[in-house]
Amino acid sequence: MVVELNWISHRARLSAGEVAVVDGETNESFTFQDLDQRSTSLAYHLQQKGINKGDRVALISPNDLSYLDLLLACSKIGAIFVPLNWRLSTKEIEWIxxxxRPSIVFYHSEYGEKVSGFDPKKTIQLDNEQYRQLVTTKDAPFYIPVEQSERDGLAMIYTGGTTGKPKGVILSHQSILWNAMNTVISWNLSKEDATLTVLPMFHTGGLNALTIPILLMGGKVVLSHSFTPKKATQLINEHGCTIILFVPTMYQAFIQSKEFQEHSYPSMKVFLSGGAPCPLEIYDAFKQKGILFKEGYGLTEAGPNNFYIDPEMAYEKRGSVGKPMMFNEVKIMTENQQEAKPHEIGELLLKGKHAFENYWNNPEATLETKRDGWLATGDLAKRDEEGYFYIVGRKKDTIITGGENVHPLEVEHCLVQHPAVVEAAVVGIPDSFWGEKVTAFLVVKQVVSAEELTSFCAEQLGRYKIPKSYHILEELPKTHVGKIDKKELKEMGLKMS
Structure with missing residues (x-):
């Protein structure tokens, strides 16, 4: 039996001439009918090239319509879409x-060198006439529908690999569509919504957080290669964006920019932060301008959307990601495997049809992460008496110093309240006396002494939580998705100790 999983054709039937995607670099627009026709043409050509159900189709490119061309074409013929992280080194790309083992690799010429070791007979350059013909063949014979299940893989997104080799996360049709439907219903998205996708689309946040849910509802997606406050402001205002996801490091630059000070962003319903816990001063900056702002939470293996909070409530519950969405379950488990009480910290576990299927060729890691139907996130969280959840940090980032547990996020929130501090990251560095030494890395806008920072922290933190040392950097190292790279900071701390 052939199961119909081709949602884009149904959306094109309902919204044929409506604008679905705008290329923020060229200002070219594409309708839902365009998306359906392009992916249908590409699906046919992929089958002609011998791509069958379960085969991998890779892409390395800046944010571009080709991400949607390939994802939707793969959904039609049962192939698995593998977006590659262009920020990785050539050696890392070669490992992935x-x-x-993709059957074909599509690449933008900007990253041609990174796939130069792959069989040239199985590569196709995006920015040339050959690709244009693949997606715009008029009256191409229809692709051959294949028997598919909702649990079949549709996309494979590789994790960051900060603690070892990256893992290929298999997201099924079910995973992606249930995340989208859950987001649409829980967040009240409609065809009137528009988003700016500037997070890289090789990351689940760029592809699945808002892009797919808004297209599913018939809304508009504006694609941008890169982020600057000036460029983001221009695209938001020009295209009437209503909801946007940035990561905290983007917001740090955004709220300090001239553009943020000068514009009111009248079309925006809410700005959303994800990818990492957000510094509380970002809430303050948006509140002062009277613009709604809230945090979300997700990971490649789940969603990436799992919670909802009313933006009006977000200022009262600063730092909370809200309550579980409509169609997922959440619990917090303590170290002794008991469900946590209010304000008790434990590991966050998730359950729902939006969760990933498995890690590619890695059954051991799959069993470690999926436990009795629950997905163990590796993140620490707590909830209050009203059921609002707060992300405390990564389980592996917890610092044990002098026998006490220190959660870096609490210390970071304290440090960034100091008027001299722009960004802060706290890690534990091995120490013969303390076990681990609480160590802070800071970006500052004026000279500040260690004594002054220690005195400031002492007003808000227990003594054992106060950093034992401070290191001033020009810029904090970031991962490929804009998160602070704590692995690199730990390596720097070891060299400095």
Whole structure:
């Protein structure tokens, strides 16, 4: 039996001439009918090239319509879409290609060197006439529908690999569509909504957080290669964006920019932060301008959307990601495997049809992460008496110093309240006396002494939580998705100690 999983054709039937995607670099627009026709043409050509159900189709490109062309074409013929992280080194890309074994690789010329070791007969350049013909063949014979299940893989997104080799996360049709439907219903998205996708689309946040849910509802997606406050402001205002996801490091630059001070962003319903816990001063900056702002939470293996909070409530519950969405379950488990009480910290577990299927060729890691139907996130969280959840940090980032547990996020929130501090990251560095030494890395806008910072922290934190040392950097190292790279900071701390 052939199961119909081709939602884009149904949306094109309902919204044929409506604008679905705008290329923020060229200002070219594409309708839902365009998306359906392009992916249908590409699906046919992929089958002609011998791509069958379960085969991997890789892409390395800046944010571009080709992400949607390939994802939707794969959904039609049962192939698995593998977006590659262009920020990785050539050696790292080669490892992922060897692991995923794609049957074909599409690439933008900007990253041609990174796939130069792959069989040239199985590569196609995006920015040339050949690709244009693949997606715009008029009256191409229809692709051959294949028997598919909702649990079949649709996309494979590789994790960041900060603690070892990256893992290929298999997201099924079910995973992606239930995340989208849950987001639409819980967040009240409609065809009137528009978003700016500037997070890289090789990341689940760029592809699945808002892009797919808004297209599913018939809304508009504006694609941008890169982020600057000036460029983001221009695209938001020009295209009437209503909801946007940035990561905290983007917001740090955004709220300090001239554009943020000068514009009111009248079309925006809410700005959303994800990818990492958000510094509380970002809430303050938006509140002062009277603009709604809230946090979300997700990970490649789940969603990436899992909670909802009313933006009006977000200022009262600063730092909370809200309550579980309509169609997922959440619990917090303590170290002794008991469900946590209010304000008790434990590991966050998730359950729902939006969760990933498995790690590619890694059954051991799959069993470690999926436990009795629950997804163990590795993140620490707590909830209050009213059921609002707060992300405390990564389980592996917890610092044990002098026998006491220190959660870096609490210390970071304290440090960034100091008027001299722009950004802060706290890690534990091995120490013969303390076990681990609480160590802070800071970006500052004026000279500040360690004594002054220690005195400031002492007003808000227990003594054992106060950093034992401070290091001033020009810029905090970031991962490929804009998160602070604590692995690199720990390595720097070891060298400095």
């Amino acid at each position: 290609l060897k692991d995923s």
